Amino acid sequence: MSAAIIEVADLDVYYGTSQILFGVGLSVRQGETMALLGRNGAGKSTTMKAIMGLAPPRRGRIRLRGTVISGLKPHTIARAGLGFVPEDRQIFPEHTVEDNLVIGKKRGPDGQDEWPIRRIYEVFPLLEPLRHRIAGRLSGGEQQMLAIARTLMGNPALLLLDEPSEGLAPIIVQRIGELLRQLRSIGSTVLIAEQNMHFCLGLASHATVIDKGQIVYAAGIEDLKANDAIRRRYLAL
Numbered sequence: 218m219s220a221a222i223i224e225v226a227d228l229d230v231y232y233g234t235s236q237i238l239f240g241v242g243l244s245v246r247q248g249e250t251m252a253l254l255g256r257n258g259a260g261k262s263t264t265m266k267a268i269m270g271l272a273p274p275r276r277g278r279i280r281l282r283g284t285v286i287s288g289l290k291p292h293t294i295a296r297a298g299l300g301f302v303p304e305d306r307q308i309f310p311e312h313t314v315e316d317n318l319v320i321g322k323k324r325g326p327d328g329q330d331e332w333p334i335r336r337i338y339e340v341f342p343l344l345e346p347l348r349h350r351i352a353g354r355l356s357g358g359e360q361q362m363l364a365i366a367r368t369l370m371g372n373p374a375l376l377l378l379d380e381p382s383e384g385l386a387p388i389i390v391q392r393i394g395e396l397l398r399q400l401r402s403i404g405s406t407v408l409i410a411e412q413n414m415h416f417c418l419g420l421a422s423h424a425t426v427i428d429k430g431q432i433v434y435a436a437g438i439e440d441l442k443a444n445d446a447i448r449r450r451y452l453a454l
């Protein structure tokens with residue numbers, strides 16, 4: 218088995234006085250695409266924000282390649298090798314596509330540069346002809362691709378995507394799915410939070426299910442596909 222990139226253990230997170238996460242634990246190994254699945258309000262985004270230091274946990278521990286990162290500031294956590302695409306994508310709308318990419322340029326935690334812009338355009342062929350376009354004028358799907366591409370420009374050890382399929386037309390969701398399958402095939406390590414289980418079944422290697430702030434299931438993706446009871450209980454709409 219390959220090494221754990223991220224290990225999350227016993228996380229409690231509160232917003233004010235209300236507890237949102239209860240002892241959340243999960244781990245993602247090198248080269249895995251982990252789907253964090255759960256219904257609306259289950260705690261997926263809060264888990265992502267806790268990992269990124271944006272919703273600091275009151276209890277628990279997060280390790281990135283063995284080093285404790287919980288308690289560090291968000292920018293320090295990002296620099297340690299986490300690349301986060303939040304739900305609202307956060308591209309720079311007034312800049313061009315290429316400027317958005319260049320702004321994201323950063324060496325990885327080991328000084329590596331696996332994502333020169335040339336390779337980005339190979340993996341995201343739709344972006345190249347749009348390179349001089351103003352990012353704010355792109356479609357939702359193009360913006361999502363740009364957000365993912367820009368984050369890869371930072372050479373993260375782990376890419377975290379919060380609901381990459383949300384609000385996009387089915388054909389575009391399919392494109393994003395193909396892209397994520399491609400990232401998996403080249404060995405990227407990815408954690409995707411999604412309500413859309415079907416989107417994830419075709420691209421993830423593993424699944425963790427969260428419900429009411431607690432992890433209720435974790436297994437390989439084939440195991441989830443075969444487990445009607447879990448899918449019906451926690452993931453049916």
Ligand SMILES: Nc1ncnc2c1ncn2[C@@H]1O[C@H](COP(=O)(O)OP(=O)(O)OP(=O)(O)O)[C@@H](O)[C@H]1O
Pocket residue numbers: 232237255256257258259260261262263264380412
């Ligand atoms: N800033 C906040 N202040 C208070 N409560 C919040 C805040 N953000 C989220 N919550 C609550 O925390 C719970 C978990 O929310 P979270 O956004 O993590 O869920 P989610 O699984 O990402 O859902 P969705 O599928 O809607 O994105 C929900 O009950 C939500 O109402």
Ligand SMILES: [Mg+2]
Pocket residue numbers: 261262263304379380
């Ligand atoms: Mg969410």
